[in-house]
Amino acid sequence: MAKLLYGFSCSIDGFIAGPGGDMSWLTPYLGPDPLVDELIPEIGALLVGRRTFGGDDPHRGTEGEGKAFGGGWEGPQFVLTHRPAPPAPGVTFVDNLVEAVAAAKEAAGEKYVNVLGADVARQCLEAGVLDEILALPVPVLLGDGVRMFDRPGKPVGLEQLRPHWFRVVSEKLG
Known part of the structure; x- marks a missing residue:
């Protein structure tokens, strides 16, 4: 059964995108990463937020522009959205989280569903369907932008599986 993994790069101060969703800050830090290279073949499907799907691309201006992982996957x-979007090859637009998760997991088979986008990741966490988190810190302080999680509330228990990789243990600690 597929697992949902929220994998993301973030600034040291906790932002996955700059103001307005700007991803250009990440471009200088893209490149070979053994952990990412190991993960990519283990991804069977993507569950993407609408803003992420239609947003800025750190691979802008390269041959990988507009492609997942810069063309590496x-x-x-499956794009979670309530707004109509033009059809795109290999992309299914779904307006319900439960249906989107089920479809992505079925498509992924035994591999990961990689969650892209802070809001959809928050929704998955709150629904209790997010299994793992891979946080890849980047040596920069952005100071503002889109937080990796913008979720007030109680702490969430995590178990470290290996460096930067965690299993969601519980929605609440204690």
Whole structure:
């Protein structure tokens, strides 16, 4: 059964995108990463937030522009949205989290569903369907932008599986 993984790069102060969703801050830090290179073949599907799907691309201006992982991955994508979007090859637009998760997990088979986008990751966490988190810190302080999690509330228990990789243990501690 597929697991949902929220994998993201973030600034040291906790932002995955700059103000307005700007991803250009990440471009100088893209490159070979053994952990990411190991993960990519284990991804069977993407569950993407609408703003992330239609947003800025750190691979802008390269041959990987507009492609998942800069062109390093191909497969089914499920975009969670309530706004109509033009059809795109390999992309299914779904307006319900439960249906989107089920479809992405079915498409992924035994591999990961990689969650892209802070809001959809928050929704998955709150629904109790997020299994793992991979946080890849980047040596920069952005100071403002889109937080990796913007979720007031109680702490969430995590178990470290290996460096930067965690299993969601519980929605509440204590």
